[in-house]
Amino acid sequence: MNGTRGWLGKSAVAVDEREILIIADAMVDREFGTGAVKITPAHDPNDFEVGRRHKLAEIDVMTDDGKMNAAAGAYAGMDRFERGKRLLRI
Numbered sequence: 001m002n003g004t005r006g007w008l009g010k011s012a013v014a015v016d017e018r019e020i021l022i023i024a025d026a027m028v029d030r031e032f033g034t035g036a037v038k039i040t041p042a043h044d045p046n047d048f049e050v051g052r053r054h055k056l057a058e059i060d061v062m063t064d065d066g067k068m069n070a071a072a073g074a075y076a077g078m079d080r081f082e083r084g085k086r087l088l089r090i
Contacts, residue, residue: 015087016073023054 011019020038027050028037041051042060051058061072068075068083075083 016075018059021054021056023050023056025050025053 005024007022008024010022012022014020023039025039027046028035039047039050039054039056041048041056042058048058050056059071061068061075062080063069066080068078068080070076072078072083075086078086
């Protein structure tokens, strides 16, 4: 996390214009890559725990059948794989 320390407590802006808080957490392996990871509290059990510790919003953007819901903004109704392809074009 040496290169990321100056970013802690600041925000980044996601593709959907939501602010993402930059945090530090013991779950991140500092010896692997940059030591920085994205946290998706509503997606993954480990991320859920990190999100709870840091009081991050749990934003669920997908329906049970793999379509993007209203929280996905402009991508609402789109299949998750199609959304991924669209994001790669940005």
